[in-house]
Amino acid sequence: MTQHKPIKHNDLIFDLGMHQGEDTDFYLAKGFRVVAFEADPDLIKNCREQFSEQLTSGQLEIVEGAIVDSPAEGDTITFYKNSNVTVWGTIDPVWKDRNERAGWESEQITVPTVDFGKCIEKYGVPYYMKIDIEGADILSLKKLGDYEVKPDYVSIESNKLSLSAIDDELNILEALGYDSFKAAQQAMIPGTLAPRPAKEGRDIKYRHARDASGPFGRELPGKWQSRSAIKNTYRRIFIGYRVFGNDTFMRTNRFARRIWQLLQRIMGRPIPGWFDTHARHSTADKSS
Numbered sequence: 001m002t003q004h005k006p007i008k009h010n011d012l013i014f015d016l017g018m019h020q021g022e023d024t025d026f027y028l029a030k031g032f033r034v035v036a037f038e039a040d041p042d043l044i045k046n047c048r049e050q051f052s053e054q055l056t057s058g059q060l061e062i063v064e065g066a067i068v069d070s071p072a073e074g075d076t077i078t079f080y081k082n083s084n085v086t087v088w089g090t091i092d093p094v095w096k097d098r099n100e101r102a103g104w105e106s107e108q109i110t111v112p113t114v115d116f117g118k119c120i121e122k123y124g125v126p127y128y129m130k131i132d133i134e135g136a137d138i139l140s141l142k143k144l145g146d147y148e149v150k151p152d153y154v155s156i157e158s159n160k161l162s163l164s165a166i167d168d169e170l171n172i173l174e175a176l177g178y179d180s181f182k183a184a185q186q187a188m189i190p191g192t193l194a195p196r197p198a199k200e201g202r203d204i205k206y207r208h209a210r211d212a213s214g215p216f217g218r219e220l221p222g223k224w225q226s227r228s229a230i231k232n233t234y235r236r237i238f239i240g241y242r243v244f245g246n247d248t249f250m251r252t253n254r255f256a257r258r259i260w261q262l263l264q265r266i267m268g269r270p271i272p273g274w275f276d277t278h279a280r281h282s283t284a285d286k287s288s
Contacts, residue, residue: 005148008125009033014151016067016140017132019087021047022212024060026194030201033059035123037133039066039079039111040089061123063114066091067133067140071113080106087211090134116143128153128216132276138169144176152284153217158183158234158277166234169277170227178279180224180286183233186274189214195221213276220278230277237275 013027018036020043027034028051038044044064054060066077068091080096082088084104090096096106120143129144129151131137137156144150154173159165170181192214194206199218208214215221225233280286 006121006124008149010127012126014126014129018047021050022209023130028054029204029206032201035061037063040081063119065112065114067116067136068113069139071115075113076110077113079109079111081109082106116140125149126151130213131156141172150177150281152281155276155278158275163238173279177282179282180280181230182220182222182278184276184278186276195219224280
């Protein structure tokens with residue numbers, strides 16, 4: 001395969017799955033330029049109003065539509081818009097069915113498709129790429145294989161269904177040159193403060209909003225782990241998924257679900273929560 005070599009920009013972040021701008025706002029506040037991707041037209045409209053100043057200045061670009069594999073010019077695709085849990089919007093019918101089993105219906109709308117490769121060639125390779133596009137994370141991750149230069153850091157929402165799927169995700173990351181990993185518990189991010197003094201971007205006083213992905217890169221807490229170590233970490237995480245995961249008895253049975261909801265109130269956090277896998281490239285600066 002011929003690899004292209006667009007320029008990498010250390011002041012650039014890709015936010016794949018902008019949602020309500022929770023992460024975009026954080027990256028902008030830290031002084032990064034941001035290219036944000038979103039398919040839900042209502043969320044896009046709100047973010048264009050919220051970030052009008054940054055859009056005008058050029059610090060922010062918003063790419064409208066759904067990232068798909070090998071789109072043609074002018075293509076559209078069905079998007080399952082979830083008005084109750086807006087973060088669950090997806091192009092994947094399997095994810096849509098999962099959401100409905102959890103009690104949340106979706107509305108079918110048509111959105112334009114996005115050629116992610118053309119976006120990389122237009123904007124360059126980012127320093128960090130956050131991917132959270134509900135069921136399509138792997139599509140954009142694999143596209144990085146077409147390019148010689150890779151982001152120093154990437155994050156994806158980890159699979160919650162099987163350890164073999166986690167293995168598949170790690171295989172892709174390793175093939176792209178990522179050799180250090182962290183599992184970040186996303187349920188505990190909202191309300192926390194950004195690390196200070198800053199190791200990424202500006203040093204700012206910042207409190208993360210609901211549904212935010214939180215710190216990235218050198219500001220992530222904990223030690224970077226090898227492939228085998230992160231796999232062991234996920235083995236422990238999956239004990240919770242087997243008991244409290246989306247399609248388990250504790251979530252699908254009406255009476256058991258009440259017990260699960262009570263446990264969450266007592267513990268003060270979602271159970272089992274959900275995790276993002278963060279990966280650091282072998283060529284990234286590891287001095288700090």
